[in-house]
Amino acid sequence: MPAKTSELDEQGQKMKPGPKFDANRIEPLLRVASLSKHYLQQRTFSRTEFTVSAFQDVDLELFSGKTFALVGESGAGKSSLARCIALLEGPDSGRIELEGENLLALNRKALFRIRRRVQMIFQEPASALNPRLTACELIAEPLAIQREGTQIQQRERALQLMEQVGLDANQERKLPFEFSGGQRQRLAIARALALKPNVLILDEALSNLDAPNQALILELLAELQVSHSLAYLHISHDLRLVSQFSDEVAVMYEGRIVEHKKTHHLFASPEHSYTKELLATVHSVDSILLERSA
Amino acid sequence: MKYFARRLFHATLLLLAVSIFSFAILQLTPGDFFAPMGLNPQISSRTVAGLRSQYGLDRPLPVRYGHWLQDVLKGDLGRSFAYNSPVTPLLAVRARNTLLLTGTAMLLAWLIAIPLGMWSAVHRGKWGDRVGGVVTSGLLAVPDLVVFLVLLLVAVRTGWFPSGGMVSPAFNDLNVWNKLKDVAEHLFLPALGLAIATLPTMLRHVRSAMIEVLEAPFIQAARAHGIAEWRVRFRYALPVAANPLISLFGFSVGTMLSASLLVEVILSWPGIGPLLVDAILAKDVYVVIGAVMLSSIFLVVGNLFADILLFATDPRIRVE
Amino acid sequence: MKRQKKLVGALLLLTAFQSLILFAGFFAPYDFAAQDREQPFAAPTALHFIDPHGNVHFRPCVRNVEDSRQSAGAGRADSGHCFPVHFFVHGTPYKIAGLFVSHVHLFGVEVPGHIFVMGSDAYGRDQFSRFLFGGQISMLAGLIAAILSVSMGMIVGGIAGFYGGWVDELLMRGGELFLALPWLYLLFAVRAALPLHISQWEVFLLLVSVMGLIGWARPARLIRGVVLSAKQRNFVVAARGFGASDMYLLRRHVLPQTYGVMVTQMTLLIPLYVLAEVTLTFLGLGVGEPMPSWGSLLSSLQQYYVLSSYWWMFLPALLLIPLFLVFYTAADALQEIHKTVTL
Numbered sequence: 001m002p003a004k005t006s007e008l009d010e011q012g013q014k015m016k017p018g019p020k021f022d023a024n025r026i027e028p029l030l031r032v033a034s035l036s037k038h039y040l041q042q043r044t045f046s047r048t049e050f051t052v053s054a055f056q057d058v059d060l061e062l063f064s065g066k067t068f069a070l071v072g073e074s075g076a077g078k079s080s081l082a083r084c085i086a087l088l089e090g091p092d093s094g095r096i097e098l099e100g101e102n103l104l105a106l107n108r109k110a111l112f113r114i115r116r117r118v119q120m121i122f123q124e125p126a127s128a129l130n131p132r133l134t135a136c137e138l139i140a141e142p143l144a145i146q147r148e149g150t151q152i153q154q155r156e157r158a159l160q161l162m163e164q165v166g167l168d169a170n171q172e173r174k175l176p177f178e179f180s181g182g183q184r185q186r187l188a189i190a191r192a193l194a195l196k197p198n199v200l201i202l203d204e205a206l207s208n209l210d211a212p213n214q215a216l217i218l219e220l221l222a223e224l225q226v227s228h229s230l231a232y233l234h235i236s237h238d239l240r241l242v243s244q245f246s247d248e249v250a251v252m253y254e255g256r257i258v259e260h261k262k263t264h265h266l267f268a269s270p271e272h273s274y275t276k277e278l279l280a281t282v283h284s285v286d287s288i289l290l291e292r293s294a
Numbered sequence: 295m296k297y298f299a300r301r302l303f304h305a306t307l308l309l310l311a312v313s314i315f316s317f318a319i320l321q322l323t324p325g326d327f328f329a330p331m332g333l334n335p336q337i338s339s340r341t342v343a344g345l346r347s348q349y350g351l352d353r354p355l356p357v358r359y360g361h362w363l364q365d366v367l368k369g370d371l372g373r374s375f376a377y378n379s380p381v382t383p384l385l386a387v388r389a390r391n392t393l394l395l396t397g398t399a400m401l402l403a404w405l406i407a408i409p410l411g412m413w414s415a416v417h418r419g420k421w422g423d424r425v426g427g428v429v430t431s432g433l434l435a436v437p438d439l440v441v442f443l444v445l446l447l448v449a450v451r452t453g454w455f456p457s458g459g460m461v462s463p464a465f466n467d468l469n470v471w472n473k474l475k476d477v478a479e480h481l482f483l484p485a486l487g488l489a490i491a492t493l494p495t496m497l498r499h500v501r502s503a504m505i506e507v508l509e510a511p512f513i514q515a516a517r518a519h520g521i522a523e524w525r526v527r528f529r530y531a532l533p534v535a536a537n538p539l540i541s542l543f544g545f546s547v548g549t550m551l552s553a554s555l556l557v558e559v560i561l562s563w564p565g566i567g568p569l570l571v572d573a574i575l576a577k578d579v580y581v582v583i584g585a586v587m588l589s590s591i592f593l594v595v596g597n598l599f600a601d602i603l604l605f606a607t608d609p610r611i612r613v614e
Numbered sequence: 615m616k617r618q619k620k621l622v623g624a625l626l627l628l629t630a631f632q633s634l635i636l637f638a639g640f641f642a643p644y645d646f647a648a649q650d651r652e653q654p655f656a657a658p659t660a661l662h663f664i665d666p667h668g669n670v671h672f673r674p675c676v677r678n679v680e681d682s683r684q685s686a687g688a689g690r691a692d693s694g695h696c697f698p699v700h701f702f703v704h705g706t707p708y709k710i711a712g713l714f715v716s717h718v719h720l721f722g723v724e725v726p727g728h729i730f731v732m733g734s735d736a737y738g739r740d741q742f743s744r745f746l747f748g749g750q751i752s753m754l755a756g757l758i759a760a761i762l763s764v765s766m767g768m769i770v771g772g773i774a775g776f777y778g779g780w781v782d783e784l785l786m787r788g789g790e791l792f793l794a795l796p797w798l799y800l801l802f803a804v805r806a807a808l809p810l811h812i813s814q815w816e817v818f819l820l821l822v823s824v825m826g827l828i829g830w831a832r833p834a835r836l837i838r839g840v841v842l843s844a845k846q847r848n849f850v851v852a853a854r855g856f857g858a859s860d861m862y863l864l865r866r867h868v869l870p871q872t873y874g875v876m877v878t879q880m881t882l883l884i885p886l887y888v889l890a891e892v893t894l895t896f897l898g899l900g901v902g903e904p905m906p907s908w909g910s911l912l913s914s915l916q917q918y919y920v921l922s923s924y925w926w927m928f929l930p931a932l933l934l935i936p937l938f939l940v941f942y943t944a945a946d947a948l949q950e951i952h953k954t955v956t957l
Contacts, residue, residue, distance in 0.1 A: 083851075086855055087855070088851055088854060088855055111857070112857045113857075115855060115856060115857040116856075116857070118855075119855060120851075120852065120855055122848045122851075122852065124848065127847055127848045127849065128848035128849050128851075128852055129849055130849040130866075130867055132870060141853065141856065142856035145853065145856045145857055145858045145862065146856060146857055188852075191852070195856065308790065308791060311791050312791065312795060315791065315795075431939070431942065431943070431946075432939065434938075434942055435935055435936075435938040435939035435941075435942055436935050436938075437889050437892070437931075437934055437935070437938060438889075439889070439892065439893060439896060439912065439931065440931045440932070440934065440935065443912070443915055443921070443928070443931060446915075446921060447921050447922065447928070450918050450921055450922045451922050457918065548793075548796050548797075549796075551796040551798075551799070552796040552797055552798035552799065553798075555796075555798050555799065555802070556798070556893060556897075559897060560916065570799070570802055571802070571897050571898075571899065573806070574802060574805060574806040574899060575898065575899070577806070582802075582803060582806045583803075585799070586795070586799050586800070586802075586803045589795075589796050589799045590795050590796070590799070593795070593796055
């Protein structure tokens with residue numbers, strides 16, 4: 001084990017890996033503390049169940065206007081964590097606080113109101129959009145559910161949002177299948193913005209797009225982050241993408257966060273063995289490509 | 295072993311629920327076997343009450359069910375009012391006949407469906423398969439009722455086959471070989487009818503199961519390794535296709551039992567069917583429940599048998 | 615697309631057939647209960663275009679058969695008189711869809727002539743008219759029962775799939791129970807519970823309800839499957855993220871995915887239930903006289919002499935074949951279309 005992570009703090013407990021900030025920092029918008037979740041799985045054809053841990057003891061903080069990246073391979077519990085933070089699933093223990101308010105202790109009414117502030121963009125845009133609804137209906141849906149404005153107002157806002165994400169508002173009556181993959185993801189982003197959220201969770205949101213589209217969507221997301229003061233939680237298995245687009249990175253391995261630093265620190269001096277492995281594969285692919293092109 | 299015990303337990307629970315269900319439904323009957331008798335001014339109401347009490351019809355429901363269940367487990371299915379004899383021997387004979395019929399029909403149908411289905415799957419899309427598909431669709435559209443009536447017509451018009459019953463009047467005088475021939479002659483049309491009625495669906499399922507297997511990557515791999523085609527089909531494809539086919543077998547038991555009811559009535563085969571119909575018209579309660587229970591037992595046992603077969607042939611199920 | 619053409623063709627044929635049945639009173643020359651005791655088992659009436667005087671007409675006429683009772687359907691034709699067939703005649707009153715009364719029939723002949731397009735039965739009742747009217751009963755039974763089954767299936771399957779857990783277990787186990795019984799036996803058993811001497815309409819309604827209510831298990835299972843997979847789809851999850859209630863999710867996103875399955879199930883269940891009603895009536899356990907049903911038209915075929923001597927009594931059975939063919943073609947086409955639509 002690398003030296004720094006085996007340090008003990010005042011209570012004699014192992015310190016978890018984390019970035020060293022100073023005490024005078026801005027308050028986080030969203031704070032996750034010691035979040036854990038496990039599943040019960042059943043072996044096929046037998047009754048015995050065994051617990052599988054999705055993630056354990058996760059801490060993270062999201063700040064307005066900043067991007068926090070969560071990296072790890074599939075099955076490391078990242079999506080499960082994302083869902084918990086988006087309040088789509090319930091964790092087994094821990095806290096989630098939005099501006100100090102504990103989200104897990106809310107009653108139904110309060111939860112309903114809070115929903116608007118944390119939104120999620122999914123990996124596969126096609127499955128995230130109901131194939132039978134038009135673009136306008138899709139974007140206006142959150143407004144309809146939260147009963148905001150009249151139908152006319154909702155439609156107006158939907159068209160506005162379409163323009164904001166770079167789509168032509170004249171296409172409002174088209175169905176999802178009539179759009180390209182990149183455009184569908186824009187639709188999903190427009191929809192997520194409808195309720196003016198503070199936090200946007202990007203669950204592998206760029207993974208299913210081809211490189212040019214990835215770049216375009218990244219651009220859009222960067223713009224929106226500034227104009228709407230959004231905090232992003234970017235979940236990805238793609239390290240290179242992450243390096244371009246995040247302020248902090250946390251590496252997840254088998255359900256636990258094993259390393260958590262500011263982006264350039266992590267890439268410059270990784271500590272955990274797994275992080276090094278991840279970086280190594282990126283580098284090796286790069287060098288293979290480099291060799292080939294030479 | 296645990297798997298088998300679980301299926302057995304499951305089946306027993308199911309049968310219990312079936313018994314409660316059939317008993318309950320029957321008790322919704324306003325009026326009973328003796329009601330018309332009660333309307334007859336010549337028969338005193340005391341006689342009717344006495345008869346009712348003799349057959350136990352005046353006790354409360356759960357009590358009657360409890361007694362009945364006890365008896366059933368001992369093998370006594372009650373007493374038929376119409377025949378004035380115990381139900382069990384009555385049903386036993388009929389059940390044997392129905393089993394003979396459905397068993398033969400099942401055999402016939404599968405003997406045709408499997409080879410034909412395989413052949414269709416292999417020659418998929420070609421002329422033979424397409425013709426087969428059209429014929430199957432056509433046959434599917436013919437209601438069972440019509441099939442059986444046509445067969446009856448054939449029997450009556452041509453006299454090639456007897457048009458009813460299981461044995462000829464002179465049965466008892468025949469020697470063993472002729473006895474067998476006699477039954478076979480009588481069995482032929484009903485079994486053929488049943489097989490025709492269930493064949494189209496079975497054929498379709500066999501064909502689609504085989505197609506699915508034959509398109510699987512591991513089959514392509516086997517071919518790529520140079521394994522002979524017939525070997526690929528029989529040693530590789532068929533065992534894997536056996537899984538859905540065995541499930542289909544379990545399912546087909548149910549449809550065949552239902553269809554057997556009709557064919558037995560139309561072609562006068564002395565199985566459970568005609569007995570049930572008569573019993574319903576006569577409100578012979580115990581016979582009706584007995585017949586329904588029995589057919590359910592056959593269905594559940596058939597499915598259990600399919601489960602066991604599955605267990606024996608599919609190694610994946612054995613891994614716990 | 616070829617499949618769509620098949621579907622459209624099938625649907626057109628079905629609509630045509632259904633209209634024929636719906637306006638049975640118009641297309642049928644006689645009432646379904648009208649008896650002509652002097653014409654039992656009359657063969658289908660032949661149409662003649664040449665009258666007794668040797669003139670050719672556009673309008674066909676029919677000749678009376680003298681006392682078919684004696685000649686078993688092949689009576690001597692009365693060559694003296696030929697009754698012309700008139701169209702849009704005024705005949706016995708009938709009701710359209712139970713509401714409007716009308717007297718107009720598509721065709722008919724003057725008394726004492728008679729026109730039996732499909733022959734007559736033992737009581738001299740016109741089989742063609744009875745076929746059309748019987749269709750009303752049988753098809754209605756099939757339709758109502760199918761709607762019942764699919765509706766129940768949607769409710770049960772929707773709840774089971776959406777809420778999961780013990781509710782799902784309980785409902786699916788219950789469904790297994792219904793599937794464990796051979797359905798015809800179950801139907802008969804329930805029929806046995808019904809009193810034998812209640813009004814025919816009550817028998818009809820009870821029968822139809824029972825058929826519908828015992829057949830929910832298979833549609834429920836299929837719908838549950840669709841609901842389960844729809845529930846996981848990201849657009850449902852997203853809607854939940856907007857704070858949508860369960861009812862909203864079911865109504866707006868999940869249940870619309872089941873429409874395809876429901877329609878396919880309907881096309882399969884209607885013929886099945888029609889056949890069930892026909893079988894029951896055929897065996898004397900369904901609707902009885904005087905309500906016509908295809909089953910009662912066919913029940914006389916159980917007697918050998920009818921079966922072998924009077925071939926026209928078989929016609930209703932044969933006419934069922936193309937009807938079911940159309941239904942199954944539609945069902946096939948629907949299933950294929952549905953497969954390509956659901957990704």
